[in-house]
Amino acid sequence: MTDTPSKKDYRDTVFLPKTDFPMKAGLPQKEPAILARWQAADQYAQLREARAGREKFILHDGPPYANGDMHIGHALNHVLKDTVVRTQTLLGKDAPYVPGWDCHGLPIEWKVEELYRKKKLDKKEVPAKEFRAECRAYAQGWVDVQREQLKRLGIGGRWDKPYLTMRPEAEGAIVAELMKFAESGQLYRGSKPVMWSPVEETALAEAEVEYEDLTDSPQIDVAFEIVESPIAELVGAYAVIWTTTPWTIPVNQALAYGPDVEYRLIELWASSDSNKPMEYVEDSALEFLGNRPGTALKFLVADGLHNDFAQRVNNCVLKRYPDIGLRISSTFPLDDRTFKGSDLAGTLVRHPMHRLGGFYAKPRPMLAGDFVTTESGTGIVHMSPDHGEDDFELCKANGIEPVFAVERDGRYRDDWLWLGGADERRRSVINKPFNAPDGPICSDLREVGALLSATADYRHSYPHSWRSKAKLIYRCTPQWFIGMDQDLVQFSPKTPAEKSWEGEGGAIDPADEKPCAARSLRQIAMSEIEATRFVPEKGRNRLRSMVEGRPDWLISRQRAWGVPIALFVHRTSGQLLVDSEVNARIIAAITADGVDAWEDARAAEFLGQDRNPDDYEMIGDILDVWFDSGCTHAFVLESDEWPELQSPADLYLEGSDQHRGWFQSSLLESCGTRGRAPYKAVLTHGFTMDPKGMKMSKSLGNTVDPLKVMEQYGADIIRLWALSVDYTEDHRIGDEILKGVGDTYRKLRNTFRYLLGALEGYSDTEALPVEEMPELERYVLALLGEVDGTLRKAVHDFDFNLYVRTLTDFCNEDLSAFYFDIRKDSLYCDPADGVKRRANRTVMDILFHALVRYAAPVLVFTSEEVWGTRFPDDRSVHLLEWPEIPATSADDTRWDALRDLRETAMEAIEPLRREKIIRSGLEAAVTVPDDKVPQGFSDADLAELFITASVTRRQGTDVTVTRTDNHKCGRCWRLLPEVTEDGDLCARCDDAVSQMDTAA
Known part of the structure; x- marks a missing residue:
């Protein structure tokens, strides 16, 4: 018996895809090798050569701070920047990228001080040059670390020569920009209350302040005896103020009332539910009532707030003396009469501590203040011009000057009469025990019978340093400001990079160089905001509102690590020295030797033979780091060191917090020196939250370390995540989210793997003209054309979420699940020269060349691996340009x-x-x-x-x-x-x- 012959096996005759491209990515192992090849080939230089003479697109890098490892916010920010640069390069433009770092400032100085403290060294005992050298070394160390981390993320750029604000050339350029403000008359020194950190001992700008909700702040009611008033019945009564800053009472110089507010005199008296005598109250907490039941005193408060005031007093007394059943009662005498605030003009009060004499002996005026409201408190506000903006302006308008009682560390100065240097209770004013209801301020007020209520239960938002997290105070000190509202002098009509200040008169509009009316810095900045493109559009309103309402620009800091305010002031006249020759010598010295050149020993050299150094004060403050970074457009975009750049930049791209930071400081600096914005467009992104939408915090343990993500998944996964989220809003990351991104990546990788396998052995001789292709192929090419248009628009709109979604949807839905699925039969089984098979392979070749380019700005390493698999001897995929898609149409x-x-x-x-x-x-x-x-x-x-x-x-x-x-x-x-x-x-x-x- 014979076996039935088996059917022939035809598997060897089927054209199955063949490729060495693995499905398993192994990105953590492959990416470093690809990166090394790019570096060895100097890909940045190759791109500059390839795009030489093309239209430029300049994204100016906002400098990250050189302090710590790259975090997930850095990763998102730099992936977005890199994608912008790569997509513009793909479009054929010359899009260079010069990264940079902010190297001066308090955080670095603070870290170096910590290192000194660990060695039991005092920074003040270390020579300034030595200390700055330590800061410079610390910053350089982190620049080197972050540079390698960002390169590992696939960020392409001029890594061999980034810009650093601490380079002498940059420091000299920053000083040169400062000189422009000085020469134009925009710079002035004034004494105003500014946000001050007693811990860090320096002024802070608005951009360096964050607010934290407090639930245990003090709130007190204090009585000021009225000693003189045009309203006779007020004399002998007490004007009551309410404040949440007891520590400012020792510097009080006036009271403020609302001119349109209605005020009322009320009576308070004490009574007891027990038989215990009132003398039981031994510490005179009720001295304002004479410690006698039935004795009443009169208090002036805003009508409508009297009940709240009486209740605060009553609650405070009950809490303090619960065992004698003490009660505070109130009534409304004087025929229920009220007083208009404006009627109080000319009223004088006595400071509660008037018995100390000296500063406290002089009666305090009651002044009309439009800022006084009846939303809370008593409707009367105590004024300390040293410690409040409204206080300062109102007192200044009435001839009352600040007294500078609080020193750098937040303590009252040694010679201050109340709680000065000799008082053993002396502490920093913001210190909770000192500023608390039982602290020395309140204790002394209680002792003289002026403290009517004091609790530590007030809830409000309080300013803190965003770096040290320490509480801040308003403190009046001499500082340097750039005015926002004075008319500017005329620009000379030169090239944008050469704009300078000349003469008096109107400004030259940079657009057409026609004279226009003189405008202030605020007006120019507001106009430039309207002319700038914002992505998303809501960024315009945010920046506009900040510039519209901001005070003069405070640019001085009282620290050591930074660019000096390299100016001289005449000791007798107080006049700022404005001399172009002196300025030129200063700029040249700092450009050559860095900030260490600004030292007393060189004063004579700078001033020249015609001036005596003894006649001039050499300013010891440094510049706010926001001024440093605000000048980067000047010493980077306009510098010969980076000839590939130009000014103004096409785009600034940072987090939305930079509306109050770099976007604004750059705008003001450029508008003040060049009459225009330093950018044409501003793009902002939100912040990265944990999977639950909570802010990331090391203390909560919900942070995601991009370095660990790269070790586990690879840099391309981080990039794909960053470009998949709606980065214009706050967005999320976590293990499950990254797993989802990994699934998307695998589908894209599988698309490329299929194309590589299907195109094995393909050559141009096999290509079929579009007009000879079956309808399915022409339809797929029409779909590719639609995708191409959508991707181009996404690049223009910087909408990378749409970019990635369009690319992935096309690969998954139109190709893998539709076209590839249908045509695999023809690909595998048609004769080698069959029309369908040739058409299919021709379309796949077109798809390959298009998709690998589209994916290159997103998956920078994978796209290089894909390209190198098919063309191992060819140049990098990142040197290619946007694909040309054959024109065809289909009935959608x-x-x-x-x-x-x-x-x-x-x-x-x-x-x-x-x-x-x-x-x-x-x-x-x-x-x-x-x-x-x-x-x-x-x-x-x-x-x-x-x-x-x-x-x-x-x-x-x-x-x-x-x-x-x-x-x-x-x-x-x-x-x-x-x-x-x-x-x-x-x-x-x-x-x-x-x-x-x-x-x-």
Whole structure:
């Protein structure tokens, strides 16, 4: 008995995809090697050469701070910047990128001080040059660390020569910018209350302040005796102030009332529910009532706030003396009469500590203040011009000057009469025990009978240093300011990079260089905001509101590590020395030797032979670091050191917090020296939250370290995440989110792997003209053209979420789940020279060249791996330009209907497959409603597109599926009527095999 001969195995005759490109990415291992190749080839220089002479696109890098490892915010920010640069480069533009770092400032100085403290050294005992050298070394160390971390993230740029604000050339340029403000008359020294950190001993700008909700702040009511008033019945009564800053009472110089507020005199008296005598109150907490039941005193408060005031007093007394049943009662005498605030003009009060004499002996005036409200308190506000903006302005308008009682460390000065240096209770004024209801301020006020209530339960938002997290105070000190509202002098009509100040008169509009009316810095900045593009648009309103309402620009700091305010002031006249020759010598010295050049020993050198150094004060303050970074457009974009750059920048891109920081300081600096913004567009991104939408915090343990993510997943995963979220709003990251990103990445990688395998051996001789292609290929190319247009618009709009979503959806839905699925039969089984197969491979080649370019700005390492797999000897994918897509069109409505019908058919097949009636769609005989089939598709076309054995039409509404009776081709596995027995070949496969046999 003989065996039945088996059917021939045709697997070797099928054109299966072949590629060495692995599905397993192994990015953490592969990426460093790819990065090393880029560095060895100096890819940045290659790009500059390749794009030489092209239209430029300049993204100016906002300097991150050189203090600590890269965090997830750095990663998002730099991926966005890199993607902008890479997409513009892909479009054929010359888009250089010069990274930079902010190297001066308090955080670095603070860290170095910590290192000194660990060694039991006092910074004040270390020579200034030595201390600055330590700061410079510390900053350089972190620059080097962050540079390698950012390079590892795939960020391309001029890493061999970044800009650093601590380079002598940069420090000299910053001083030169300062000199422009001085020479134009915009710079002045004034004594104003500024946000001050007693811990860090320096003034802070608004951008360095953050607010934290406090629930235990003090609130006190204090009585000021009225000693003189045009309203006779007020004399002998007490004006009551309410404050949450008891420590400012020792510097009080006036009281403020609302001119339109109604005020009322009320009486308070004490009574007891027990038989204990009032003398039981031994510490005179009720001395204001004479410690006698039934004795009443009169208090002036705003009408409508008297009940709240009486209740605060009552609650405070009850809490302090619960065992004698003490009560505070109130009534409204004087025929229920009220007083208009304006009637109080000319009223004088006595400071509660008047018995100390000296500063406290002089009566305090009551002044009209439009800022006084009746929302809380008593409607009367005590004024300390040293410690409040409204206080300062009102007192200044009435001839009352600050007294500078609080020193750098937040203590009252040694010679201050109350709580000065000799008082053993002396502490920093912001110190909680000192400023508390039982602290020395309140204790002394209580002792003289002026403290009516004091609790530590007030809830409000309080300013803190965003770096040290220490509480801040308003403190009046001599500081340097740039005025926001004075008219500016004239710009000379030179090139934008050479704008300078000359003479008096109107400004020259940089757009057309026509004279226009003199404008202030605020007006110019507001105009430039309107002319700037904002992405998202809401950024315009945010920056506009900040500039519109901001005070004069405080630019001075009282620290050591920074660029000096390199100016001289005449000791007798107090006049700022403005001399271009002196300024030139100073700038040259700092450019050559750095900030250490600004030292007393060189004063004579700077001033020249015509001036005596003894006649001039050499300013010892440094510049606010926001002024440093605000000048970067001047010493980077306009510098010969980076000839690939130009000014103004096309784009500034930072987090939304920079509306109060770098965006604003750059705008003001450039508008004040050049009459224009330093940028054409501003893009802002939100902040990265944890998976629950909570702010990341090391203390909460919910941070995501990008360095660890790269170790585990690779840099391309971080990049794909950063470009997949809606970065214009706050967004999230976490393990599950990253796993989802990983799934998206695998689908993209699989698309490239399929293309590489399908194009094995492909050459241009195989290409088929578009007009000779089947309709399906022309439809796919039309889809590619639509994708191309969407991606171009996304690049223009900086909408990378749309960019990534469009790319991934096209790969997953239009290619993998549709086109690749349909055409794999022709790819695998058609004759090598078959029209469908040639058309398919031609389209796949077009797709490959387009998709690898589209993906390159996103998946910088993977795209290089993909390109190198197919073209191992060719140049980098990142040197290529945007693909040219063959022009073709398709009837989208017709194809959409076809794809909907295909989806319905596949859903109808699925139940039979689950029930194992059929194993795949190839065994399905599908019947579809005739009126659902778009015109122009035959039943054979439908079977091919649906990947089924057959498709027939009938009247009706439902799609039905049965198992076909056809036999399976032994090569392509399609079940066709022409195959008479399973394993035999269909006509197409027989032809393909015959060609192979002939060729062999």
